[in-house]
Amino acid sequence: MGKKCPVPACGFECDGELCSxxxxxxxxxxxxxxxxxxxxxxxxxxxxxxLLTAEHEYCSNCGYKVKVDVKECRDCGTNVSPDDKxxxxxxxxxxxxxxxxN
Numbered sequence: 723m724g725k726k727c728p729v730p731a732c733g734f735e736c737d738g739e740l741c742s743x744x745x746x747x748x749x750x751x752x753x754x755x756x757x758x759x760x761x762x763x764x765x766x767x768x769x770x771x772x773l774l775t776a777e778h779e780y781c782s783n784c785g786y787k788v789k790v791d792v793k794e795c796r797d798c799g800t801n802v803s804p805d806d807k808x809x810x811x812x813x814x815x816x817x818x819x820x821x822x823x824n
Contacts, residue, residue, distance in 0.1 A: 726748075747797065758774055760774055760784060760786055764783070770786060797814040
């Protein structure tokens with residue numbers, strides 16, 4: 723038995739990563755588990771060290787601008803490294819620019 727389409731109005735069950743009825747991706751977006759340690763300093767000059775995820779733009783403990791080298795695959799939403807050429811989950815070529823046809 724296949725996996726159910728995530729679109730409530732469709733709900734079609736089929737095999738594969740795309741719904742064969744509406745074309746929606748059935749790959750669930752990966753919740754980020756990547757974390758980094760904040761490089762900022764607290765008010766007293768001590769290293770902050772708070773664990774932060776890719777969603778953080780600033781540290782909530784010290785206000786430091788977070789530098790997380792993670793980007794999202796444009797097709798499935800999986801976190802990928804900026805150096806990756808292909809998505810590790812869906813295989814899309816991350817270097818190809820998305821352009822409209824002429």
